[in-house]
Amino acid sequence: MTPMLDHLDRSRTDVVLIVDDVPDNLSLLHDALDDAGYTVLVATHGEAALQRASQAVPDIILLDALMPGMDGFEVARRLKAQGETSHIPIVFMTGLTDTEHVVSAFDAGGIDYVTKPIRPKEVLVRIQAHMQGARQARQARNALDAFGHASVTISLKDGRLPWQTPLARQLLARYFDAPDGVAPQELLGWVRQAASDRLGKAQGGTPPSWFVNQAGARLTFALHQPTGEEEWLLVMTETSDRVLIEAITQEFRLTAREGEVLYWVVRGKTNRDIGDILGSSPATVKKQLEHIFPKLGVETRTAAAGLALSRVAQLKMR
Template sequence: MTIRSPEQHVILIVDDVPENLAVLSDALDDAGYMVLVATDGRSALERLGYVTPHLILLDAVMPGMDGFETCRRIRAQPGASHIPVIFMTGLTETEHVVRGFEVGGNDYVIKPLQPREVIARIAAQLRSASQISMANTASDASAHAVIVLDRQGRPIWQTSKALAWLDSYFPQRDALPALPLPVLTWIAGHLDQAALDPLAVPALVVRQAQADPCALHATHELRIRFSRGERSGDLLLILDEIVHAVPSAPPMASFQLTPRENDVLTWLAKGKTNRDIADILGMSPRTVNKHLEHIFVKLGVETRSAAAALAVGRQHAASESVQ
């Protein structure tokens, strides 16, 4: 029974001997790997032009371009330079082993091949590659809000800044799963597209759940988008907080109220009735009404409560600007 690897790692086997290819292909397939084959160095390099395997098993001795030259050219390709290479060779002399490492090989196995040993060395190299990939991603993302995803779209690592923003915008989120449900749903709906072209997926925009009472002149939103690590190739979520400035309310002086209208509005904002204002300011209730009509027009409001709210808001903003 074949047990498939959850990650379904892709292994490229490069060997000019059909029997070796058959044995290794069967063993790797049974171990859950996806296998690609090439029978010489040039065809291996051509395959790297359209697919990036997780690891390469490379025969050292082949007609035409040998394995050493093939490895050297692999290391010269920016998109393939990070791929682990395990040499397969019957050359056991020290000079050949050293040459394999000099051209960029990561490990080697001696022919005749033992499939169990080959699989064990592949697993070890894949673990090391994963750790290096994670370290590179962490280095690149340390100053940013970034979440690294596995192939199923599950978070496997995140920066502290990303966690802080998720807590701010999703205050009720559970500890598990690590991502809020709206984010998980968005990932699930776009994961296939993101695997092909992360930049083609529209960003998820989340507005702050609770407005910050101190942020009177700005609104905040969180934008989450797919990306890919430049060096590691990992699928990432990039989080950015966008602050939209809200124009400050114009001061009361801009409404050009007369001193008497200012007095009337001040007492109106304190909850006084027209008769109270008339008594306080020594005028008739009818005059108070007349002042209020002018005030409503100048403020652009239609009710006493709207005028009072506007006046209180301007007074609060003015007091904050002085502090």
């Protein structure tokens, strides 16, 4: 009754993972959610839940609080500690309404709970409410990634990353040797200091920034606003030779090779240097510059470099 994980169609339906060790509960919820148009995945114990969540990354999880072996509270804590699943909303299902258990559910990372015996209509209403918020957050994160601005929230308390966009995860893994879902120590130290300074000043103005360099590329972090208690939003932007060459090429409507030539002119390279870098002759570079000048509306190498340099400066400040 569960579709293959490799073939989930997220364009038409949201994905719900139900975790419960009681078959009757699974059947009841599965039928109700399936009828409501959701794609439903199921797991009958904690280990299976962790595996399913990592593989499929569902849009929301219905999690039984009390199960044999690994209980729901531990499952939730592990999901929240993993970068790829930390953003998934978790709704606990429990027959216990004592304050102690409700507090445990929220402490473990749950956003809501429903009591047993399960009432499918109530569950559907809760899911719809939380799904809308999760969908909007996912769309916002994807939009940032699409424009090359990876985003992540960082906890000043323990250095965890409560959520991060896919691009942010890739960039952090490329520039730092730190566990997934945990901030590198040097980054955490800067954020703590910058957040403290920012709280002591009026909000507004240019966000404080910090960067690291690696093999001709630069990863810049901009500290924006708090997103919760001791949590802050960071926006990351990568700039590199490749990125800047592509930007210059598009900005001035050059060919790919012309964009490369102009970029190295900006970097102060001679025609001979550029020829060595690109594997061509100085004469060929000179000929390409003769095609570049009219496109930029300039007549000299100095003017071309100055115009392109201003564009490069703008890109690096983003």
